[in-house]
Amino acid sequence: MIGGAQGSGVDTSANIFGNAVAASGYYIYGNREYYSNIKGRHSYFNLTISDKPPRSIAQQVEILTSFDAETIFQHFNEVKDVLIYSTEVESTKAEQVQSMEPEITEHVIKFLKEKGYGTTVRDVINYLKKEKGVKVIPIDYMEILKKVADQAKVQLSVADRARNTIAIAASYKLLGLREQYLLNSITRTFRQEVFAKINTIASQLAMQPIQPMYNLPELPNNEEKINLDGNTAAAIGKIYGGLRFQSYYPITPASDESVFIEAHQTVFTVDPKTGEKRKSTIVVVQAEDELAAINMASGAALTGVRAATATSGPGFSLMVEGMGWAGMNEVPVVITYYIRGGPSTGQPTRTSQADLMFALNAGHGEFPRIVIASGDHVEAFHDGTWALNLAQKYQTPVIHLVDKALANSYSIIPKKQLGMENIRVEKGKIVINSSTPELKRFEITEDGISPFAPLGTTRIHYTGDEHDEYGFIAEASENREKMYEKRIKKLFTADKEIPEENRVNIFGNTDSKIAIITWGSPKGAILDAMEELESEGIKPMLIQIRMFSPFPKNLMKKLLSGREFIIDVESNYFGQAGEVLKLNTEIEPTHHILKWNGRPMMRDEVKEAIKAVVQKGERKVVLHGGA
């Protein structure tokens, strides 16, 4: 784990570190935690390194590396092996750290006093050494930075920007991996020569005195690996699936997706016959608000273009009006919904899964919608395309849920794991060259799906009022009944056509008396916890729900029948997925593991929670992990 003030390069250094470790043949899962702030507040990166792709982070970390005092005060109880710290802050007292929230400061002081210690960083270090057996490595950052300034012939204030690199270089050395990989990662990260230089010198000086502790062997690196965070994965999935229009309003943690798409708005399409590449454009519009964002996307979708928006809870609240119009007019529009902590502004930068019910029910009146949820970065990529396919096939809004813990975490995975060869584009009933002078856009059909033609190809009418088959306002009761039912029917058609097996993922021991149900980011922590629990004789089955509407009720009933334990694991208060399960199947979770403090689920706390449920019969375990 590396921590430091926001704006001090914590992200960059975590990436440098991660890429160097990946170059040594390892895989990584990393999570970023930060305040809703640009500079000064505490942020940190928690990384897991493994020879197989890890899927979660742990609450207890082996190495904590720091260059400020707050990181130590906030995280000293989470470190097992080594603490790297700055000698400059040794005498800093907890009460002097002004950026720290008073509640946290009080908590730290109380803890240290109870253990019989003072409140300085030095006291924390003594506590860790004596009572936790943690190895501490002091670094005189100023001394190193002065040498860097001297050797690189730059001002000390310039050299000071390499502070975070010193921290990660020291921790990298502990792993015992090849130094050169770190240096390569630095040169790749810093395009400007002067920064490449100061960071290279800083890392060399930092690594020099450190003795490796872990002696990780270098592993063969025989396949291409990529770094994917949730925002980027969803963005690339959408681009691959043919997205050509995205409108959005800036909001954390969703806008990174739109900004990424805008940065890559010129894409190549390959002519399948000639193999020739042709330039295409993805229009990205930063709208004035989310009302505009969803409606612009709907407008674009009416021209036959694959169109989407991306937002978070507060933005989705504003989009509800537009989504209703899209439902009424059977518009294939996709909303990538990044869930953060609510209600209201809530916790803009922290994770949550509390908006499931909202996504499923938002809007007045009844209309079909499809709701899918990704559980890891590869799924976020696939779902980018899947959502676009479902929207066009069933001509209705599709909501793709990604919680913040997935959006801002990243995985280093083999590129082939993306499974690009299996991705299809499915468009449904699109009439490209209409021969009729006007289209029965809302024709009553057996499956509820009517022919779609892009605006500009024939005469087509849309209206948010109830309408007849041509899209003209119609209030007659008989038409109302038919048209209403036609729209709703699409949900049943989707339910019939989409195999239920594709709407859930099943892991672990399918004969187990224990069934865990979850959705979204907790998947990774549960899978990692399950792996560790195996040696303790606990071998559950995990069911990850991928689609909430239409809900895979038959399969869920089948999978859950006769289980002694049905443990619902999710990041909200009410156990919303459990409620949806009950509504659809009349089966209720027997136990809950819930978390709503805004931090992602971590494998060690999940493991303990599963044990508490299975061994002690605890009905509801609330998780508290994460600073």
Added chain:
Amino acid sequence: MAALKVEWNDWCPGCGNFGILSAEQQAIQELGLDPKKVVLVSGIGCSGKIPHFIRLPVSGVHTLHGRALTFAIGVKLANPSLEVIVNGGDGDQLGIGVGHFVSAGRRNVDLTVIVHNNGVYGLTKGQASPTLKLGVKTKSLPKPNINSDVNPIALAISAGYTFVARGYAYDVKHLKEIIKKAIKHKGLAMIDVLQPCPTYNDIHTKEYYDKRVYKLDDDPGWDPVVKKPEEAEDKMSKAILKSTEWGNRIPIGVFYQNELVSTYEQRIAERSPSYLDNPPAHDVIEFEGKPTTDIEDILKERRVV
């Protein structure tokens, strides 16, 4: 060709909307636009029904209250070859949708916005709209209007609209010519149409306007068109000043036009040069179900090993 389905027009007899619809229809026909390529996007209210009542085989998108412009921008940017015309009331465009009305000016997307300005919310039985002046009491207001009015012309000019005009619903010929100019204009055009509401506005009646409106064109010295960038400021101020004239004389005609400002479409094309040749609506994104988009370069950027 079989007769196209047309909705029975349910506006009140004498409604100013009839004049606007008639002028709009004639403008589209006289410009020789391919009806298939014309999309009327409207908001909510009496004026919002215009796509249902037009007797031309154009397409219609009857949207949400205040949001017509946002849908229209999506349609136009996804398929720039379409001719997109927005119709909304003064409550729609300058009340609930005023944020979109102003924001659209910054983009200068090549479309036409027609504001049906009758001073009242007709379809909800006559409440005061954003263009009704302070202290005025129209028929169904229990008390005189407590709000000041917004000046659509001045607002549009300051927001960045590059064609700003006013028409009068009962001077169909004049209005038609303005609509034609607005459609031909490269950029975002706004026409404020003075429109009597015979049912709820007993102040701004046909008689009221007939006496007062005069044409800007009647003044040979009036030239609203910006021909050189340095003229913009001066013409803008003159237009805004002119827009404050309201009383015994009310000007109609073109207040301001500036085609030197780049359209949003041109701005996109500057960033992604293929945009106008291969706009989103014409792009081929799949072949036999396989995606045709090449993401290898993007994945290369994400490559760590």
